[in-house]
Amino acid sequence: MKAVVYRRHGGPEVLSVSERAQAEPGPGEVRVRVVVSAVNPTDWKQRNGRGAEAGTEVPDTVPNQDGAGVVDTVGPDVTAFAPGDRVWVLLAGTHGPEAGTAQEYTVLPATKLVRLPDAVGFDEGAGFGVPGLTAHRALTVAEDGPARLAPGSLEGRTVLVSGGAGAVGNATIQLARWAGATVIATVSSDAKAALARAAGAQHVLRYPDPDLAGRIRELAPDGVDLVVEVAAGVNAPLHTEVLRPRGTVAVYGDDRGTGTVSLDFGANLWLNTRYQFLVLYTVGDDKLRAGAEDVSAALADGALRLGEDRGVPVHRFSLADTAKAHTASEEGTTGKVLIDVTPAG
Numbered sequence: 043m044k045a046v047v048y049r050r051h052g053g054p055e056v057l058s059v060s061e062r063a064q065a066e067p068g069p070g071e072v073r074v075r076v077v078v079s080a081v082n083p084t085d086w087k088q089r090n091g092r093g094a095e096a097g098t099e100v101p102d103t104v105p106n107q108d109g110a111g112v113v114d115t116v117g118p119d120v121t122a123f124a125p126g127d128r129v130w131v132l133l134a135g136t137h138g139p140e141a142g143t144a145q146e147y148t149v150l151p152a153t154k155l156v157r158l159p160d161a162v163g164f165d166e167g168a169g170f171g172v173p174g175l176t177a178h179r180a181l182t183v184a185e186d187g188p189a190r191l192a193p194g195s196l197e198g199r200t201v202l203v204s205g206g207a208g209a210v211g212n213a214t215i216q217l218a219r220w221a222g223a224t225v226i227a228t229v230s231s232d233a234k235a236a237l238a239r240a241a242g243a244q245h246v247l248r249y250p251d252p253d254l255a256g257r258i259r260e261l262a263p264d265g266v267d268l269v270v271e272v273a274a275g276v277n278a279p280l281h282t283e284v285l286r287p288r289g290t291v292a293v294y295g296d297d298r299g300t301g302t303v304s305l306d307f308g309a310n311l312w313l314n315t316r317y318q319f320l321v322l323y324t325v326g327d328d329k330l331r332a333g334a335e336d337v338s339a340a341l342a343d344g345a346l347r348l349g350e351d352r353g354v355p356v357h358r359f360s361l362a363d364t365a366k367a368h369t370a371s372e373e374g375t376t377g378k379v380l381i382d383v384t385p386a387g
Contacts, residue, residue, distance in 0.1 A: 045145030046105060046364040051091030051098045054365035054372070057105065065140075065149045067117030072152050074129060077386050078168040079143035079361075080108040081371045081379040082209070088135070089368065101139045105364070109134060109143030110158055110167030111384070120152050128158040130167030132175075132330055133322060143168070144364050146384050153327070156334045159342035164386055165356065166341055169348045169378045170213055174340075175322055177213035178333035180270040180292035181221070183318040187268065187290070188221075191336040193343075197222035200262045202284065204228050205272040206238035206246065207376055210294060212353045213346065214270045215241040217337075220345035226261055228254070234376065241353030255283035265289060275299030282309035290316040354378050 043064050048056040067073045085106050091098060110130040113123050123129065132154045135142040141150060158167045181196065182188060188195040201218045205211045206227025218225050219242035227243035229235045235246045245261050247254060258266065265286030271277060272295035281291050296303070305317075322330065340346040348354045355377030359367035364381055371379045 043146040044361060045140075046361060047102050048089055048100070048105065049102055050100060051089065051094050052096045053090070054086070054368040056089065057365040057368065059362055059364075062145070064147050067115060067120075067149050069118045070120060070151055070153075071117040071149050072120055072123050072155055073114045073116075073147055073149045074109075074111045074131065074155070075114045075147055076109045076143050076145060076383040077111040077164040078109060079106045079381040079383050080168040080171065081106060081367050081381065082108060082172045083371060084172060085135075085142075086368045086372045103139040104142035104145050104148070105135070105368070106143040106381070107133050107135045108168050108171030109148070109383075110164040113155075114147060116152070122152055123155060128160075128164075128167075129155045130158050130171060131155060132171065132334060136323065144361065144381060144383070146361075156338055159338060161344075162341045165348050165380060166346065168380060169354070169356075170337060170341065170346055172322060173209040173213040174217070174337040174346065175330060175333040176210045176294055176320065177217050177270070178336055179320050179322070179325060179329060180210075180214060180294060181218055181268070183292050183316075183320065184268050184290040185288065185316055190332060191217055191221045192339065193220060193222060195221045199267040200224045200226065202226045202228070202258065202262075202266040202269045203238075203243065204270065204277055205295075205297065206241065206243055207234035207353065208272060209354070209378060211270070211272065212237070212241045215243050216346050216352065217340055219243075220340050220343065224262075226258060226266065237350075237353040237355075237376070239353070240351055255280055258284045262286075268292065271295070273297040273299060275301075275303045278303055278305055281315065282306055282313060285313055285315060288314045288316070290318060293317060293319045294321070348378055350377075356380060358382060
């Protein structure tokens with residue numbers, strides 16, 4: 043089978059296509075034929091080494107956490123899945139360096155598979171893994187908010203989505219609207235504003251804007267219930283201006299920041315602000331499973347979709363062009379970067 047592999051940390055040039063033998067699933071494992079693999083920033087950051095020196099040797103590693111495909115064969119004791127089942131996967135690469143989705147077949151524990159609803163395409167199954175689960179976690183961390191998402195679960199709440207045209211921002215908007223929230227999104231350009239509106243945001247505001255807090259307050263006079271934040275350091279002063287008392291900031295990024303977040307103690311004290319930092323790798327299996335169930339329900343309802351008409355332009359690459367796909371993501375291409383691995387049929 044064909045697999046994309048890197049053997050040292052570095053730029054996209056370390057990726058190469060190799061011929062590898064198919065692994066056999068062991069007890070509790072499933073072999074999946076990957077139809078579509080997706081690229082997220084976490085994939086190229088891992089390839090770069092997350093601070094490790096470029097050129098540092100690593101075990102043969104197949105990149106990409108997200109993907110969707112068809113069960114090929116199951117190992118002993120697996121009863122939840124059968125050959126032919128359509129599935130999407132949860133953080134495939136965390137199972138081991140050779141378990142990523144940039145290959146024709148991957149072997150994973152059955153617990154890392156989620157059934158793909160019948161009417162949902164492989165693109166969505168691959169495209170909303172990391173972004174959808176991150177958005178779900180962000181929308182369910184408020185002290186007095188829901189722990190699960192469903193139609194009506196966010197009714198009456200106002201969510202501010204920072205960076206509404208990004209992958210997580212888009213998934214947050216779509217999921218929040220499905221759950222009944224009012225969504226205010228901030229973006230940096232008119233083109234991105236159009237994407238945030240296509241995702242479903244009722245209100246879209248441009249930044250930079252010296253009166254951004256005032257404009258948000260016009261839309262939410264009592265303050266927003268939840269901020270889903272991609273630029274924690276830059277936007278920290280804004281939070282105390284727009285949050286309601288006991289509001290929550292769910293932080294998953296520090297775009298344009300320094301890696302250090304400074305908070306106004308007094309303002310946050312009197313607001314009883316809750317900050318929840320989040321990353322999927324340590325969130326816990328129970329949270330991942332709950333998120334996967336709710337994301338699948340939203341997919342089945344048609345509430346979560348890719349495509350420019352839903353605010354997510356799709357950029358396709360072949361498996362042989364995985365390095366180009368990584369480059370596109372790393373250069374900040376707006377939308378979803380997908381890799382066609384094997385035929386859907």
